[in-house]
Amino acid sequence: MDESKYQKMLSLAIFREVEAYTFYREIAEKVHNPEVKSLFDWLADQEEEHEKQLDKIRSQPILARSMAVTLDGNLLEEPEPLPKLTVDMTPDEALALAITKERQAAEFYDSLASSAEDDSIRRLCLELSKMELGHEQALKRLLSTSKTLPNWEAIALPEA
Secondary structure, eight states, X not given: OOHHHHHHHHHHHXXXXXXXXXXXXXXXXXXXXXXXXXXXXXXXXXXXXXXXXXHHHHTOTHHHHHBOOOOOHHHHSOSSOOOOOOTXXXXXXXXXXXXXXXXXXXXXXXXXXXXXXXXXXXXXXXXXXXXXXXXXXXXXXXXXXXXXXXXXXXXXXXOO
């Protein structure tokens, strides 16, 4: 892969992580339920850490030579055009969209992992994918209780 495609791929991944981080942090500031706030703070912290890990990789040009990724549209572009996550959406709309984006992120990292020649990059991508799937599951659990809630302030986690 040439350097510019490598940088574009990592920039896209970082952009997606920052978008998720920003959304989760905004929701954490908006909700009143302490458990839900804690969940969104955790999600934001995770996405911020992903961004830092990817930025660290991006800053090491030598890694471009250790990756052999076939860059098709699935890696450099959104699989389908999706709207930006925003706190102006209803909880069920935003959570459903966030779930879709977490799934896409997991698939993106799986694709990178399957194409990476470097074992450390492969492991990192697989770990990021696993974490994104964990985010997806946490959001699905929350969505199951948020149906028809009028606003973020009313949202709560299901009883265990």
